[in-house]
Amino acid sequence: MAVQEAADALEGIELAYALGWTDGLPAVPATEASIRPFFDAVTLPPDHVLARMATRQRSCTVEQAAINAVMAGCLPEYFPVILAALEAMNEDGYNFYGSCASTGGAAQFVVVNGPIRTQLEMNSGGNCYGPGNRANATIGRALRLITLNVFGMQPGTTDRSTQGHAGKYTFCIAENEEASPWEPWHVEQGFAPDASAVTVYAADAPHNIQNHISQSGEGILYCVADTVAGLGAFSSGQSAVVLTPEHAQLLARDGWTKATIRAYIYEHARRSVADLKRGGKTEGEVQPDDETTFRHRGNGPDDILLVVAGGDAGGHSSFIPSWSRGRNSIRQTKEVQWAATDTR
Amino acid sequence: MTIQMLDPTGTDERRETRMAARDGKLAGKRLGLMTNGKTNGEALLQAVGTLLMERYGLSSIVVLDKHDASRPAPDKVLDWLLPQCDVVVTAIGD
Numbered sequence: 001m002a003v004q005e006a007a008d009a010l011e012g013i014e015l016a017y018a019l020g021w022t023d024g025l026p027a028v029p030a031t032e033a034s035i036r037p038f039f040d041a042v043t044l045p046p047d048h049v050l051a052r053m054a055t056r057q058r059s060c061t062v063e064q065a066a067i068n069a070v071m072a073g074c075l076p077e078y079f080p081v082i083l084a085a086l087e088a089m090n091e092d093g094y095n096f097y098g099s100c101a102s103t104g105g106a107a108q109f110v111v112v113n114g115p116i117r118t119q120l121e122m123n124s125g126g127n128c129y130g131p132g133n134r135a136n137a138t139i140g141r142a143l144r145l146i147t148l149n150v151f152g153m154q155p156g157t158t159d160r161s162t163q164g165h166a167g168k169y170t171f172c173i174a175e176n177e178e179a180s181p182w183e184p185w186h187v188e189q190g191f192a193p194d195a196s197a198v199t200v201y202a203a204d205a206p207h208n209i210q211n212h213i214s215q216s217g218e219g220i221l222y223c224v225a226d227t228v229a230g231l232g233a234f235s236s237g238q239s240a241v242v243l244t245p246e247h248a249q250l251l252a253r254d255g256w257t258k259a260t261i262r263a264y265i266y267e268h269a270r271r272s273v274a275d276l277k278r279g280g281k282t283e284g285e286v287q288p289d290d291e292t293t294f295r296h297r298g299n300g301p302d303d304i305l306l307v308v309a310g311g312d313a314g315g316h317s318s319f320i321p322s323w324s325r326g327r328n329s330i331r332q333t334k335e336v337q338w339a340a341t342d343t344r
Numbered sequence: 345m346t347i348q349m350l351d352p353t354g355t356d357e358r359r360e361t362r363m364a365a366r367d368g369k370l371a372g373k374r375l376g377l378m379t380n381g382k383t384n385g386e387a388l389l390q391a392v393g394t395l396l397m398e399r400y401g402l403s404s405i406v407v408l409d410k411h412d413a414s415r416p417a418p419d420k421v422l423d424w425l426l427p428q429c430d431v432v433v434t435a436i437g438d
Contacts, residue, residue: 031349057357095414098415145352151354328415
């Protein structure tokens with residue numbers, strides 16, 4: 001394993017900058033001693049290949065992931081979540097390379113479900129997107145450092161994001177299963193309630209869905225669907241909707257389920273072809289029929305990743321558009337299964 | 345006491361590749377134009393094809409859209425295209 005010598009940790013931080021090993025924030029110098037507990041935290045051997053980017057012809061081993069996790073500030077017990085996320089990003093449908101290289105500026109949005117959320121003391125409440133929680137912040141950051149360092153997806157050369165967004169530093173939350181009136185996301189996806197799972201989604205930045213006034217579930221959803229239908233991010237790609245507990249509880253009170261919520265959003269998150277042409281989303285002159293011909297966001301209700309997260313006060317939900325404008329990247333969910341200790 | 349910092353970068357697994365041989369002549373050659381599927385890719389390549397035809401007298405032009413700009417062209421697309429061409433120009437047009 002290649003090493004660089006530094007006088008101490010502070011000099012190591014500066015050396016990492018000089019060598020181009022950081023995301024712009026200080027990185028913890030990784031040493032043999034500091035990565036060893038990460039190997040102990042998982043059942044896979046250090047040389048196991050977790051992910052491969054065919055276009056770049058680079059692979060990520062458990063060892064390389066551990067080095068970058070240390071640099072991100074992770075604790076060893078976070079490591080099984082990082083491995084599951086990498087497995088998910090390695091699925092062909094996720095299109096890891098394309099999502100990292102594109103001008104679209106995708107981040108890896110990570111949602112953690114199941115008991116490991118509480119074991120790692122992840123934040124699913126107020127400020128779930130950050131700042132403040134070590135697990136949320138450093139798990140997301142580790143995936144970015146792996147993308148930068150192991151896969152070499154560097155801004156300006158192989159990462160051609162036009163603007164990018166702040167989620168490219170870190171973008172990881174846990175679902176607030178305790179505040180949700182419905183089944184957790186991973187159970188909907190077929191995992192056992194006592195299993196833990198990680199979902200990755202190549203994502204734009206969150207759009208606020210602020211609604212402090214509606215006193216009915218339909219009022220909340222009207223505002224959600226209008227945000228999801230916004231022209232700037234409109235496409236046939238997937239969606240993520242993160243409902244705040246206040247909105248979720250109002251919806252549940254009025255009898256809405258996750259299935260009926262998804263159906264409502266899909267039905268109402270639509271634009272006329274005329275609008276799409278006026279707004280530069282599709283080519284051509286507006287024709288008379290275009291005013292009454294509609295396109296929906298996504299392929300159907302199941303394209304909507306729907307979770308509950310956020311603080312117990314405030315009418316702020318969020319919509320996260322997919323990076324993909326079509327089917328180029330599809331969200332992936334994997335069970336957290338490489339932990340050396342019982343996570344159930 | 346000094347610290348030994350581990351290198352977090354990945355290994356480039358690419359094997360050495362070489363550019364295809366050039367004979368410097370386009371006259372009579374079969375040209376393939378492969379767009380990446382973005383909005384203006386085909387328009388850009390059609391213009392390139394027209395200029396090459398006018399200047400060098402190509403024997404034929406085949407245009408192909410690989411549809412998915414964010415992924416490499418699938419093998420079956422290349423297998424279809426390459427036997428029909430002596431020269432291929434590919435471009436991104438966004």
